[in-house]
Amino acid sequence: MNWLNMRVRSLREEAAGILGIELRPAEDVPLAWHWEPGAHVDIRLESGLVRQYSLTNLAGEGCVRLAVKQEETSRGGSRWLHERLRIGSRLEVGAPRNMFPLRDGQGEVLLVAAGIGITPLLAMYRQCRRDARPARLLYFTRSPAHAAFADELAGDASARLVHGLDGAGVMARLRAELPAWRPGATLYTCGPEPFMATVLEQAEAAGWPAEALFQEHFQAPSGEVVTPSAGLELVLARSGRSVQVGEGETLVDAAARAGVAIPTSCGMGMCGCCLTRVLAGTPEHRDQFLSDAERDSGEWLLPCVSGCRSGRLELDC
Ligand code: FES
Numbered sequence: 001m002n003w004l005n006m007r008v009r010s011l012r013e014e015a016a017g018i019l020g021i022e023l024r025p026a027e028d029v030p031l032a033w034h035w036e037p038g039a040h041v042d043i044r045l046e047s048g049l050v051r052q053y054s055l056t057n058l059a060g061e062g063c064v065r066l067a068v069k070q071e072e073t074s075r076g077g078s079r080w081l082h083e084r085l086r087i088g089s090r091l092e093v094g095a096p097r098n099m100f101p102l103r104d105g106q107g108e109v110l111l112v113a114a115g116i117g118i119t120p121l122l123a124m125y126r127q128c129r130r131d132a133r134p135a136r137l138l139y140f141t142r143s144p145a146h147a148a149f150a151d152e153l154a155g156d157a158s159a160r161l162v163h164g165l166d167g168a169g170v171m172a173r174l175r176a177e178l179p180a181w182r183p184g185a186t187l188y189t190c191g192p193e194p195f196m197a198t199v200l201e202q203a204e205a206a207g208w209p210a211e212a213l214f215q216e217h218f219q220a221p222s223g224e225v226v227t228p229s230a231g232l233e234l235v236l237a238r239s240g241r242s243v244q245v246g247e248g249e250t251l252v253d254a255a256a257r258a259g260v261a262i263p264t265s266c267g268m269g270m271c272g273c274c275l276t277r278v279l280a281g282t283p284e285h286r287d288q289f290l291s292d293a294e295r296d297s298g299e300w301l302l303p304c305v306s307g308c309r310s311g312r313l314e315l316d317c
Contacts, residue, residue: 042094107184114191
């Protein structure tokens, strides 16, 4: 991972419970990163925790901008940022990576966000506006006070903000707002998993093909992060070590017990930091990172979450 020391240049309350953060290189050098909308960065917190946040701004502004929601169930990431960050604070920031890119072309773009899911979609919306590409944004929030970037979106005929609906209301509104699919059109959604599932379901009902639908995962879907089968023999070929995977252990944990540190970042199968080559064995993929083709090849695995279908797994580490 390519880490850069950055300094907080400004903080702003974007909406109730959402903190806007502008970061610039700490050493006053130009920011050399380029990224496409949908990209995120890793932020390494004082405690060593690493968290991913979408970039809300486009490349070329000399800074990165994030919007962080204070999660009620925060394990220290968003809470620390909200409570401890000050103008001038330093943070280590990983180079942008993009697992949720806006597809090329001039086809119409439909963006459907809920809550803090607005962050990657706002960058996509800004890019479309800049490129004069047709785009519509539909943004669901709990109340007007919870709507981030409302000043920018107010009065924009292509952006619709919807507040305070329950599940049935969201579904009815989607049914009313989602147009029938037209060739070249793509739809991107980001928000809580059940919300995205509803969006995709309603889009499919409106005739959108699966290949035109894209969703962002802020966290691995519930129930998908499971541990590999206990008793699996894990062979770490380059280090010449092997270890039995214990009950409740990830492959990364088991390797660490054998003295082999596999680098990790998100620990949720999302960032690709722990990507490792498989030399033997049949991986059971549980990540959100690999493409279907990479999974089918059996050549790579994300050991922070994935397991193995065979009794023995040999990794190149
Ligand atoms: S640490 Fe992020 S995918 Fe494994």
